[in-house]
Amino acid sequence: MTELNAPLDDWVSRLADEAVAFAERNETPVKVASGISPSGPIHLGNLREVMVPHLVADELRRRGRTVEHIISWDDFDRFRKVPNVPGVDSSWEQHIGKPLTRVPAPHGSDAANWAEHFRRELQSALEDLGVEYRGISQSQMYTSGAYIDQVLHAMAQRGRIDSILERYRTLDRGDSSPATENAEETDADAMSGAAEDADGSGDSGYYPYKPYCSVCGTDFTTVTAYDDESTALTYECRCGHTETVALREHTDGKLVWKVDWPMRWAYEKVTFEPSGVDHQSPGSSFAVGKDVAPIFGWKRPLGPMYAFVGIRGMAKMSSSKGGVPTAAIALRYLEPPLLRWLYGRKKPNQSFDVALDGELPRTYDEWDALVRKTAGEKAQPGDIAAYARAASVLDPASGAVRELPLTPRPMAYKTLASIVDITTGDDEQTLRILAALEPDTTLTSLDPLRPRLDRASAWVAEQMPQQERTVVRTEPDTALLESLTDEQRAGLRLLLEGSGTPAPAGLGRLEDDWSLAGITHQVYGVAKVQRGLGADQIVKGDKELAAAQRAFFVLLYRLLVTSDTGPRLPTLLLAIGSDRVRSLLHP
Ligand SMILES: [Zn+2]
Structure with missing residues (x-):
């Protein structure tokens, strides 16, 4: 390669x-x-x-x-x-x-x-x-x-x-x-x-x-x-x-x-x-x-x-405070092969931006796409060269190619960042959630996710835009809970307690399948069961159902994180843990 x-x-x-x-x-x-x-x-x-x-x-x-x-x-x-x-x-x-x-x-x-x-x-x-x-x-x-x-x-x-x-x-x-x-x-x-x-x-x-x-x-x-x-x-x-x-x-x-x-x-x-x-x-x-x-x-x-290299982000390190974006700062969030890749992919006379702001996860996504392409059968010579130049160097002393350290299990940076954000960096909780995200593989330690996980943690702490941060409520929003309609109340009860009819057509209790797939099935199933459909029924083109699901999701975000949006709900519920979810959603 x-x-x-x-x-x-x-x-x-x-x-x-x-x-x-x-x-x-x-x-x-x-x-x-x-x-x-x-x-x-x-x-x-x-x-x-x-x-x-x-x-x-x-x-x-x-x-x-x-x-x-x-x-x-x-x-x-x-x-x-x-x-x-x-x-x-x-x-x-x-x-x-x-x-x-x-x-x-x-x-x-x-x-x-x-x-x-x-x-x-x-x-x-x-x-x-x-x-x-x-x-x-x-x-x-x-x-x-x-x-x-x-x-x-x-x-x-x-x-x-x-x-x-x-x-x-x-x-x-x-x-x-x-x-x-x-x-x-x-x-x-x-x-x-x-x-x-x-x-x-x-x-x-x-x-x-x-x-x-x-x-x-x-x-x-x-x-x-x-x-x-x-x-x-x-x-x-x-x-x-x-x-x-x-x-x-x-x-x-x-x-x-x-x-x-x-x-x-x-x-x-x-x-x-x-x-x-x-x-x-x-x-x-x-x-x-x-x-x-x-x-x-x-x-x-x-x-x-x-040409010039511009920097996006660095809001906290404005020049008035003497903050200059240096390579050392970029390497706090970007693994070395990614930074090499950014400098290799543009011709010298083209200027480009290094994004340290909310766009940074996209740089990782693009890199991950390149890695997948080079591993596939249809890999193009240009992609292979771009990858090789970024991920390795020829060591002049030995004459051999030296691979730079890469993360063995490169999970999406955005996912890592949102989980670190929710767990505020608690390693044990992070491992529990990440393991639940990929139940087919055994993840017994965070090491295979490093150094990318550490880069994401630093990014969340130092650069993640305020509006993208997730703050999980510590106390239930009683005012909102008291103002709920009967249908909203019934929806929350369905989510937590199930429909009393057997799964998969009906819904079990939320904890019955406490995995990414199980929770996904549960949060999408609520609006279906409320409309007389089977929880596992595949429904396409039903705009009313889609609107009801969206409205239910917004309600969950408001009750959990005081916002209309947030990380994907199954990830968020996993991260919050079922006890806290129950205390925040109990109608
Ligand atoms: Zn003098």
């Missing part, structure tokens, strides 16, 4: 083909890259930066190729602004301008610094998602001196770089004002290197290198002089400090973003790196990179544009 032998015409296969063709033209192995700036919670939209190259690399590995995926942690970027996140207050403003690895982590975090705190959350999600990569800390690279030759080269070539940038400066609208649709996305974009302001130009000339001040630690510095021969570089800082350093030994600064990115393409020999729409406008870093990369002896990699 996980072998992808048939040639496919989907985006993953096509990009994989193009990635190979590009690398072969340039006589180098395929190397895919992602860049993530851990400047705050990493939005699900930025997960596309990782998932697009991951899916392409995974496809090529399945074809037997060795492909490295690198993730550049852009943690030597400056701390631009204080995001609204828990554990952080206005005192963090003193750190603006410092590298992200020298800003303290939010209060309560045990991370060594700001960048590590937010990087770790994504790393853990990527592990769950089965993404294999080599992480590269740019703080580590710059401060260890790994890029010294490249920095000296960029300074030596600053005239050339300046004239390239000059050609684009008039076009430069893209990086400073990405075409965003809402504030949330603007925040997400601000995290990427695209939002870096300076390109290195200043009154004292063009210098593509920006030192961090040795006194105040920020990059509010301006290079005022540079001597190519000695590499003596003089800078002054906003804090008043002025210093001359030997650039050939200086490891406390970085190239400006528009030079840094192409330099790293060359350093790592990257051949494939997608980027967000904000990087791809006419004067943007990706556009400029085409001309800057050759200065470092490389070529701009293949770089498909990816």
